[in-house]
Amino acid sequence: MGSISELVADRRVRMVGGLLALVVAGILPALSGSIAIRADASFAVIFALGILSVVVLTGYVGQVSLCQATFMGISAYGTAWLVNSGVNYWVAAVVGVILAFGLGVLVGIPALRLRGILLAIVTVGVALSFDVYFFQDDAFAWFNGGGGGWGVDGATLFGLQLDAINPENVLHTYWLLLAVFAVVAILLVNLHDSGSGRRFRAIRDSELAAATMGVNLTKYKLLGFGISAAVAGIGGAFFPVVLGRVSSQPFSFFYSLQFAAFAVLMGVRFVPAAAMAGVFMAFVPELLIRLSGAMHVEISYDYFSIVLGALLVLQLITAPEGVWGDSAARIHHLLHRNKRVVAEPTKVITT
Amino acid sequence: MLLQLEGATIFGLATGGIFSLAALGMVLVYRVTGVLNFAHGAMGMFSTFVAWSVIYEWHPLAASGAEAATQWPSILLAVACALLFAVVLGFVVENVIFRWLRGRPQVTKAVVTVGILLVLQAAASLRFGSTQYHDAIHFPGFAGVVHVTRDLAVSYDQILVIVVALALALGMAAFLRFSRFGKAMRAVSDDPVAARLWGIRVNVVGSVSWIVGSLIAAIAGILITPFINFDTVSLTVLIIDALAAALIGGLTSLPLTVLGGFVLGLMESYPKIWIQSPGFSKVVAIAVILAVLLLRTDRNLLRVGATDDG
Numbered sequence: 001m002g003s004i005s006e007l008v009a010d011r012r013v014r015m016v017g018g019l020l021a022l023v024v025a026g027i028l029p030a031l032s033g034s035i036a037i038r039a040d041a042s043f044a045v046i047f048a049l050g051i052l053s054v055v056v057l058t059g060y061v062g063q064v065s066l067c068q069a070t071f072m073g074i075s076a077y078g079t080a081w082l083v084n085s086g087v088n089y090w091v092a093a094v095v096g097v098i099l100a101f102g103l104g105v106l107v108g109i110p111a112l113r114l115r116g117i118l119l120a121i122v123t124v125g126v127a128l129s130f131d132v133y134f135f136q137d138d139a140f141a142w143f144n145g146g147g148g149g150w151g152v153d154g155a156t157l158f159g160l161q162l163d164a165i166n167p168e169n170v171l172h173t174y175w176l177l178l179a180v181f182a183v184v185a186i187l188l189v190n191l192h193d194s195g196s197g198r199r200f201r202a203i204r205d206s207e208l209a210a211a212t213m214g215v216n217l218t219k220y221k222l223l224g225f226g227i228s229a230a231v232a233g234i235g236g237a238f239f240p241v242v243l244g245r246v247s248s249q250p251f252s253f254f255y256s257l258q259f260a261a262f263a264v265l266m267g268v269r270f271v272p273a274a275a276m277a278g279v280f281m282a283f284v285p286e287l288l289i290r291l292s293g294a295m296h297v298e299i300s301y302d303y304f305s306i307v308l309g310a311l312l313v314l315q316l317i318t319a320p321e322g323v324w325g326d327s328a329a330r331i332h333h334l335l336h337r338n339k340r341v342v343a344e345p346t347k348v349i350t351t
Numbered sequence: 352m353l354l355q356l357e358g359a360t361i362f363g364l365a366t367g368g369i370f371s372l373a374a375l376g377m378v379l380v381y382r383v384t385g386v387l388n389f390a391h392g393a394m395g396m397f398s399t400f401v402a403w404s405v406i407y408e409w410h411p412l413a414a415s416g417a418e419a420a421t422q423w424p425s426i427l428l429a430v431a432c433a434l435l436f437a438v439v440l441g442f443v444v445e446n447v448i449f450r451w452l453r454g455r456p457q458v459t460k461a462v463v464t465v466g467i468l469l470v471l472q473a474a475a476s477l478r479f480g481s482t483q484y485h486d487a488i489h490f491p492g493f494a495g496v497v498h499v500t501r502d503l504a505v506s507y508d509q510i511l512v513i514v515v516a517l518a519l520a521l522g523m524a525a526f527l528r529f530s531r532f533g534k535a536m537r538a539v540s541d542d543p544v545a546a547r548l549w550g551i552r553v554n555v556v557g558s559v560s561w562i563v564g565s566l567i568a569a570i571a572g573i574l575i576t577p578f579i580n581f582d583t584v585s586l587t588v589l590i591i592d593a594l595a596a597a598l599i600g601g602l603t604s605l606p607l608t609v610l611g612g613f614v615l616g617l618m619e620s621y622p623k624i625w626i627q628s629p630g631f632s633k634v635v636a637i638a639v640i641l642a643v644l645l646l647r648t649d650r651n652l653l654r655v656g657a658t659d660d661g
Contacts, residue, residue: 064458066389066465114644116458117387121594122644124389125637128591132630139628253588254472257465264462302473309469316463317451 021275022182030171038170040282042242045177046072047259048278049184049235053228054263055274056188060197061224062204063111064120067127068259071229073135073251075100075236080150080246081143089155093237097230104229108222115207127256135248149247152240164244177238184231185271191227200224258305261312267324276324357503359620362578365509367616368516369575371609373589374596375520376567378608381597382540383560386449386460389590390468394440395568396586397471400479402433402488402573403581421491429488433569441565445558453543468587475583487576508577515574519567520609527605536560580629592619592632595639601647615639 029041053068075096082092110122135144144150154163162173191197199220202210211217240246262281266273285301377391388394405411406429410419419425444467452460479485493511496504527533538546539556547553572586579585592615599611618639619632 064461110641110644116456117461118644120389120458120461121387121598121640122637124594125591125633125640128588129630129633129637132588132633133628137628137630139626254469257469260462261465261469300477302477305473306470306477309466309471309473312466312469313448313463316455316459316466317448320455320459 018182018185018272021272022178026175026178029174033167035165035167035170036286038167038174039164039242040286042170042174042177042238044278044282045174045181046235046238046242046278047281048181048275050232050255050259051263051266051274051277051281052181052184052188052271053232053235054259055268055271056191056231057224057228058260058263059269060192060200060204061221061228062200063108063221063224064116065107065123065225065228066120066253066260067107067123067130067256068228068232069251069253069255070127070130071100071104071232072236072239072255073130073248074103075233076239076246076251077135077144077150079237080145080152080240083152083155083240084145084150089152089241090157096237097233100233100236101226101230104225104227104233105222107229108225111221111225112218123256124253127253131248131251131253135251144248145246149245150240151245154244155241162241164242170242173238173241177242180234180238181275184234185275188231189271196220196223258308261308265308265312265315267328270324270328273324355503356621356624357500359624360617361503361505361509362623363617363620364613365512365616366575366578366620367613368512369571369578369589369612370592370596370615371516371520371612372512372567372571372574373593374600374608374612375516375523375605376564376571377590377593378597378600378602378605379523379567380560380564381602383536384445384449384557385457386464387457387602388464388564389461390464390471391564391568391593392590393468393471393475393587394437394444394565395572395589396583397475398433398437398440398565398569399488399572399576399586400475400485400583401436402429402569403485403576404479405429405432406488407486416486420486420489423491426488426490430573433573434566437565437569438562441562442558444565445561446554449557449561450554472583472587479583483582485581487581488573489577508574512574512578515570516609516612519570520605523563524605532556532559588633591636591640595636595643598640598643 025041029038032038050068050072053071054065057063057065057068075093077096078099079089079092079096082095083089087095107123107126111119114122134140137144138146154161154165154169156162157176160172161169162176163169164173192201199210199215202213202215203217203220203224207217236251239250243250258281262277263274266277284304288301288304373391373395376395377388380391381387406419406425407416410416410425412425412428413419413422419429448463448467449460452463489508490511493507496506497510498504527537535546535551536556536559538549538551539553543553546556571589575586575589593612596612596615597608599614600606600608615636619635622631622635
């Protein structure tokens, strides 16, 4: 019999665990008839995709980015813009994701020469200039829909109606998103173990060593940025159908910061951590609103942000691997220690 | 309102003074402690709102907030409170947070400042409201203008900003160059371990750098309020302009940083002659950042990114 830690490491066990989590995640929002809960469930998946994009870029390739919400935004705006020009939603969504991929590669170009904080500065600049200019300014009204943004009625997929109004249709959107998330997550886990993934990790651990071993830095850095932006873009492409409209607020600089903060807090190298973080990010505000209603005091979303920032600081001081990574390491340590005690019974008796 | 060339120059110099000030504090902290502070704008913002709160909410020396805003004693008390808060904030940030992060990669420290930014931003939004416009902090008597020509007027506010920026930059450069403590700060920035071996108290130097950085951020925040849409977000996102100015100075040189601030101010201001768009200035800032980072061949600057691999 293998120990529990070996069991957890087993791929099949992980697959079953993931599948179980997926089924539970699929059923839970269906139990509630509330549109708000179901829409929040969809947002949880979208946010999880945003955080997943940080996992790819920072966790796999080791590049810093504070503009992931921008990648999400360009895809959401691109999708909404094309839909409003009469293009089929799914064609528009694919174009949106391609737009995000393209912007990711563009942002990756400075990363060829810059690392660490200098790259972070560039991404802050990208996030802010999109936030306050390209997503808001009337000069780009053809793309951002002018002051109020775009409205999107909904979409159909194989006769299935998806929109933000009917509870049934909201649930359909959520299930589709969940399936997409599962596929993306599996692809990313596989990417991690593939040849490209090894090259990514080589770049993360040491660019110099990776280049010495013959890794094409230019290609794989740009690819890393592109894939990461596309993952965020997939989340963004669903934004119009989940919310029914697109405006600049969800893609602001502060959301980019929250994505980065959450990814680092939960553990920047772990795919399940991203899913957990997405659930927190979408449901805690809703929970705070409900709590406010129950307690007859207003509990603002800002408290959540304060706690998030404070936890991030605390975690970077005490547990740099992130919540997920750190607890995994601790559990492993605990199991390992128990095994040793069992393995050396004589010592225990003699003392 | 579209600006004329002369007006744009004056406006650009004034906002450039602010950028210089904001960047100065950032560069000082970065040089001495190795922390690139993304929360610099947020720290200045919170201190500025302390002053705002004293004037418009508390107004101890006047009957109402509006009256307090026109009286010297109230204004001075408010500024004193803001600066005191800035000192405490700088001290706390260094001693409660960054003292425990010595020797960590620069990126980690930068991400920690993102956490600080989120906390300060959300706290300010809770306490002062997130998006609505707040009344600016004016110094009484500084609202007037000097007519340089018939069409061109320079307000005292603008002159004040430019003078304060230049004075602080020169003063700080002189302090770093000539004073004993300034020498200690430079020693720590060159090599903290060697500095400690020579008997320099690195923790004290770190605390002082953070306090001075926080103070300058507060001064910049208070001085800029008449020129911007004064809310919690616009001061926080000022970091991108400060970063652009700081990069022009290579993250090390104080005089070049100040020059960079003024140049950036002008570059952001001149387009306003042709296009009216509040967000366009950020595009200019990122263009400047990219241009500096991609065109500069300064080894020291590029090493900034390379040293934090481990």
